[in-house]
Amino acid sequence: MSFSILSTGRALPRTVLTNEQLCRFVDTTDEWIRSRTGIAQRYVCMEESLTDLAAQAARNAMQRAGVEASDLDLILCATISSDYITPSLACTVQEALGASCPAFDISAACPGFLFALDVADGYFARGKAKRILVVAAEAMSRLMDWRDRSTCVLFGDGAGAVILGPGDGLRSLLLQTQGRAEVLYVPATRGNLPGRATGAKSYAVMDGQEVFKFAVTAMCRGLRHAIREAGVAEEEISWVLPHQANLRIIEFAMSKMKIPPERFLINIDRLANTSAACIPILLDESREQGKLKKGDLLAMCAFGAGLTSASAVIRWDAD
Ligand code: ACO
16 A cells, blocks of 8 residues: 545745846846746745744645644655754644654655655555655755855745545655765754864855756656656656756756656746755645646656655546
């Protein structure tokens, strides 16, 4: 027994930061950002905590599924930008929701949502859960050096959530890790032990071109592999939910796959890269727009720091 998605939810910060606004304090242009990435604006947490966003996305999903906090058997949060190093985001979300089930975080960068689904799959397989809340939430704006134009223009904040129940909606799910920290990392805080060299700031450092090369390969290979494992043809995929890191990476995948380009879902123009939250936010937006029909096959693929990548095919079983 595995799972089906029963419902979805999302939450975004109140503050929008457009490319034009960004240009007032970063040495960049709207034209450069749009043409190189497809991004026009992003949302950033100014007043909200990440717990606020994650809990709101969770409440939206729970309400749609008719699930109370006391019905939850497990809360999994996928994030790399939690409010605290400890406790986990899952703990603070549990408190905000008034739930009492076990709760813990998954740290797998951008594919974190898919890594969390794999953990959830194990809980259902062992018969340990009937209702699992998975929330992917990121405040990437906190990890940026806003003087570094090569990274800060790319990311945004947001949260997406799903409620899972027992079912056979999951058709395939593949995870991959290539330990290569130097390509993309955020240094940890070091403490203040006298004599120990410090000075490292907790800002994201990225070799954009290396990540780009990894991403284009990982996206096509991951999608093809998951579709093959699911035992279906590429043409049978109803929607592709690709990680929203760069429109050019998505367009490359469109040009290589046998799936019509209009089936690739895109929101990078409005939200930028919300890391682990990209796919569940896309899922909730598509549901709200009435795009998803019961029985649709959804192919998902993400890649990120680690380097990690993951892909899945899931049948949409909700009404
Ligand atoms: N505005 C203006 N100019 C810029 C900016 C900017 N924001 N950023 C870089 N440039 C300049 C560079 O300085 C360089 O100038 P130079 O030629 O005078 O040295 C020029 O633009 C070209 O820079 P490149 O790095 O070659 O630009 P590229 O076309 O490769 O685009 C980008 C950079 C957008 C980062 C691209 O490599 C990319 O998308 N990489 C993948 C990033 C990614 O996927 N990250 C997230 C994955 S992991 C996760 O989601 C957590």
